[in-house]
Amino acid sequence: MARLRSRIDELAKIGPTPAGGSCRLALTDEDRQGRDLVCRWMNDLGMTVTVDAIGNVFGVWNCADGLPVMTGSHIDTVRTGGIYDGNYGVLAGLEVIEACQLAGITPKRPLAVGVFTDEEGARFAPDMLGSLVYVGGMSVEEALDVVGIDGARLGDELSRIGYAGMTPCPGIAPHAFVELHIEQGPLLEAQQQRLGAVTGVQGISWQEVTITGQSNHAGTTPMSLRKDPVAAAADLAVFVHDLAHRYGGNQVCTVGKLDVHPNLVNVVAARAQLTLDVRNTDESLLQKAEAEIASHFAVLGQSYGVKIDTKRLARFEPVQFNDDVIDLVETICTDIDNATIRMPSGAGHDAQMLARVCPTAMIFVPSKDGISHNPAEHTDDADLENGANALLRTMLALADHDFKENQ
Ligand code: GLV
Ligand code: MN
Ligand code: MN
Numbered sequence: 001m002a003r004l005r006s007r008i009d010e011l012a013k014i015g016p017t018p019a020g021g022s023c024r025l026a027l028t029d030e031d032r033q034g035r036d037l038v039c040r041w042m043n044d045l046g047m048t049v050t051v052d053a054i055g056n057v058f059g060v061w062n063c064a065d066g067l068p069v070m071t072g073s074h075i076d077t078v079r080t081g082g083i084y085d086g087n088y089g090v091l092a093g094l095e096v097i098e099a100c101q102l103a104g105i106t107p108k109r110p111l112a113v114g115v116f117t118d119e120e121g122a123r124f125a126p127d128m129l130g131s132l133v134y135v136g137g138m139s140v141e142e143a144l145d146v147v148g149i150d151g152a153r154l155g156d157e158l159s160r161i162g163y164a165g166m167t168p169c170p171g172i173a174p175h176a177f178v179e180l181h182i183e184q185g186p187l188l189e190a191q192q193q194r195l196g197a198v199t200g201v202q203g204i205s206w207q208e209v210t211i212t213g214q215s216n217h218a219g220t221t222p223m224s225l226r227k228d229p230v231a232a233a234a235d236l237a238v239f240v241h242d243l244a245h246r247y248g249g250n251q252v253c254t255v256g257k258l259d260v261h262p263n264l265v266n267v268v269a270a271r272a273q274l275t276l277d278v279r280n281t282d283e284s285l286l287q288k289a290e291a292e293i294a295s296h297f298a299v300l301g302q303s304y305g306v307k308i309d310t311k312r313l314a315r316f317e318p319v320q321f322n323d324d325v326i327d328l329v330e331t332i333c334t335d336i337d338n339a340t341i342r343m344p345s346g347a348g349h350d351a352q353m354l355a356r357v358c359p360t361a362m363i364f365v366p367s368k369d370g371i372s373h374n375p376a377e378h379t380d381d382a383d384l385e386n387g388a389n390a391l392l393r394t395m396l397a398l399a400d401h402d403f404k405e406n407q
Helices: 002-012 029-044 087-103 129-134 140-144 154-160 229-247 283-304 323-336 381-400
Strands: 048-051 057-061 069-073 111-115 176-182 195-201 203-212 252-254 258-261 271-280 307-316 340-345 360-365
Touching (some): 029 057, 069 381, 087 111, 087 176, 203 229, 203 283, 229 271, 271 283
Parallel strands (some): 069 111, 176 360
Antiparallel strands (some): 048 057, 203 307, 252 271, 258 271
16 A cells, blocks of 8 residues: 555646645646656556557556456546546556566456546546547547647647657457546445445536627616626526436536636626536436527527527447446455445546447545545545455456456
């Protein structure tokens, strides 16, 4: 645990934020420094390190022949990130390799650790972009042309930080994939559980909505003549909030980003731009929510006299993980700590992309107070250690495991 703890803390020193979190937006200088550090650790462990055309980094411990059992996650963060999201999964992967090497354990297949580009999607949408390209869900060309929230082109930033690699995408399908991650939600803690065998990931729909009105003087423009995009944006935010409450279950809706132009006290705005993040574990309910929101755009246009344009940023259907791998994870986690449950993931993860090409599941450990995407994100060392042990045992078991035809 001391090694894992010190690696987490060392990586957290890159892009530190005042409240003790991390800011390593994808393909920034901080992301490059984080990658450099992880690559150095991979090299120190004698792993073969490669970088693919979208900047995903893979360290492989070639301890045997055959397709690797892969783990991994991401080290990019949201701007107000904690120090565990993604980083924990990558660094626990390195810990698995080091622990095996020190114990003289030789797994039956190679073990690989992946560091996927731009999992967060907070700078370049969609999220899970690197793993999506890895599995062939998006072409490299299309991904390189994505423009970020700061106007930068992804391909330019990738080259600038020196991580436009040589290995082609799509990449090889591993023998199996298992990702260890903090839960980022409240369920494990609320139910006094210590480990989660993750059964799948909910569907996600991201849109950018641009509402255009008529900019004018705040004092002289009668209310009846206004075309106020901020009022329409506020209406939309409340509409999706109420929709999620009305649907209940796993439905969640978020307006996480709102920009107003020109953003001045005495000017009716010209434009408001906001993002919609809509998720559900049930694809038909997710589609129903999307349809209701689309109808509401028409209502807003009428009520506020504004024009609404939408841009799709991400759309992924719910993913169900592989039953064999879920069972394996659950058995191992239960053996480590009986306080283990099966659960879906509320957050998006690279594992949901890898699930398209190989048997996949995930392991969760508790998040204190269910807080994540926030510097206060915290998981106790004992839980981090539990998770790393579960990852080690799962990877070794997967290295021993032959999947049947139907995968
Ligand atoms: C990724 O972290 C997401 O679920 O937004
Ligand atoms: Mn993550
Ligand atoms: Mn995240």
